[in-house]
Amino acid sequence: MSTHYDAIIIGSGQAGGPLAQAYAKAGRRTALIESSHVGGTCVNEGCTPTKTMVASARIAHLTCRAQSYGVQFKKSSLIMNMETVRKRKRDIVDSFRGGGENRLKSTQGLDLIMGKAKFTGPKSIEVAINGSNEVRTLTADEIFLNTGCSPAKLDTKNADAVTGLLNSTTVMELGEVPRHIVVVGGGYVGVEFAQMLKRFGARVSIVQRSDRLLPREDPDVSEAVKQILLDGGLDVYTSAQVTDVGNVTLGQIVMSLKLSDGSIKSLLCSHVLAAAGRVPNTKDLGLEAAGIEVDKHGFVKIDEHLQTTNPNVYALGDVKGGxxxxxxxYDDMRIVRHNQLTYANSGEKASIQNRLVPYTVFMDPQLGRVGLSETEARSQFPGRKLKVAKMPMAYVARALETDETKGFMKAVVDADTKEILGFACLGIEGGEIMSMVQLAMMGGMTYDELESGIFAHPCLSESLNNLWGFLE
Structure with a gap:
């Protein structure tokens, strides 16, 4: 026997939970299936816990700098209580998760089912209920995938046998500061964790396969990020490939690196953090039974409306790639909600094409970016006359007053139309400054209109009066 729903959502991440509530509130009988914990990666293993710990690391950093602000302590040594850091992180995660779970359970017409889902046909699913031998069969007119991704394993010789190998989830459960941790991966996740752990008191080495950190950024941004980390006491190895890793003794790991000149370097450490990418959670979903195709990496193939190769199934969030x-x-959820509930089969359908996607790397100082980088703009518009403005944060009054002058702001504009094509801010509250420029771009403002705005002195936003004087 099977239970029929109007909609089934698999995964309760930042798209799945709100979408399930939207369907239920629209009068559709809805099932939300979650295999582990409500809230997805963001609440449980991503944004919420990591930024909580980043905050603790920043307080430690500022404490060490206190004397330069005229604040002195009788005892000069910094002691990190990782149990307190971990408890604070857990408490906030529990609060967020519990609130989300309560909202879902109290939504009329919505069934929250804890278990593992697997397709048995184009519109049918089996759910193995957690903690029991029960298996339920469900069918639905529409099915939505929001199963997310998981940390990729360290792809090197002997990695599976190493004691002390961590990923972005397990590293946050350490009860003490690592003696020496090697972070494999110099992307956004690796950089955030590396700086955090260094500020907690660990010796930290970053190993990056490509020739620079954050390789999706402009070279000058990547170089500035590297210099900030070097100045903070981290060791950075770029163009370095991990060739072998293994335990020497209990609590001792040796890692072999092949450097760009062909030489081999050995690192002796206590822990290794694998932070070189994430893989989609699609392996055990039985997608082939539903006619849902994936790419060579396992990401679900979708069209501009998030529809998979099965016309009744949609994919949202990390599981679809990008x-x-x-x-x-969350924006994927808004698109699907609009197309399937608001307009149904009439009106203009929303699309993921040409979305203005911002992001912030929560290192310190933050890196906020929106639109095109200089590299991307020159590649996409070879015949367009472009100008670039780059201003050091040391020219920003508020940054000087707070002694937070590392980094710079950078904007790319069309010289003829004055359109803002992209913006990056590597600096104090870089994500918030970036968001102001994003709003200007969303509103179609030209850079000279932003330049002429009146911003309160001495706020960081005031820098948007001065940036454009550096256009070249």
Whole structure:
């Protein structure tokens, strides 16, 4: 026997939960299936816990700098209580998760089912209920995938046998500061964790396969990020490939690196953090039974309306590939909600094409970016006359007053139309400054209109009066 629903959502991430509520409130009988915990990666293993710990690391950093602000302590040594850091992180996660779970359970017409889902046909699913031998069969007119991604394993010799190998989830459960941790991967996740752990008191080495950190950014941004980390006492190895890793003794790991000149370097450490990418949670979903195709990496193939190769199934969030950000997942939900509930089969359908996607890397100082980088703009518009403005944060009054002058702001504009094509801010509250420029871009403002705005002195936003004087 099977139970029929109007809609089934698999995964309760930042798209799945709100979409399930929207369907239920629209009078559709809805099932939300979650295999582990409500809230998805963001609440449980991503944004919420990591930014909580980043905040603790920043307080530690500022404490070490206190004397330069005229604040002195009788005892000079910094002691990190990782149990307190971990408890604070857990408490906030529990609060967020519990609130989300309560909202779902109280939504009329919505069934929250804890278990593992697997397709048995184009519109049918089996759910193995957690903690029991029960298996339920469900069918639905529409099915939505929001199963997300998981940390990729360290792809190197002997990695599976190493004790002390961590990923972005397990590293946050350490009860003490690592003696020396090697972070494999110099992308957004690796950079955030590396700086955080260094500020907690660990010795930290970053190993990056490509020739620079954050390789999706402009070279000058990547170089500035690297210099900030070097100045903070981290060791950075770029163009370095991990060739072998293994335990020497209990609590001792040796890692072999092949450097760009062909030489081999060995690192002796206590822990290794694998932070080189994430893989989609599609392997055990039985997608082939539903006629749902994936690419060579396992990401679900979709069209501009998030529809899969099965016309009754849609994919939202990280599982479909592309930028892996919580706000992208939530916007996917808005698109599907609009197309399937608001307009149904009439009106203009929303699309993921040409979305203006911002993001912030929560290192310190933050890197906020929206639109095109200089590299992307020159590649996409070879015949367009472009100008670039780059201003050091040391020219920003508020940054000077707070002694937070690292980094710079950078904008790319069309010289003829004055359209803002992209913006990056590597600096104090870079994500918030970026968001102001994003609003200007969304509203179609030209850079000279932004330049002429009156911003309160001495706020960081005031820098948007001065940036455009550096256009070249």
């Amino acid at each position: 930028p892996q950000f919580t706000h992208v997942s």
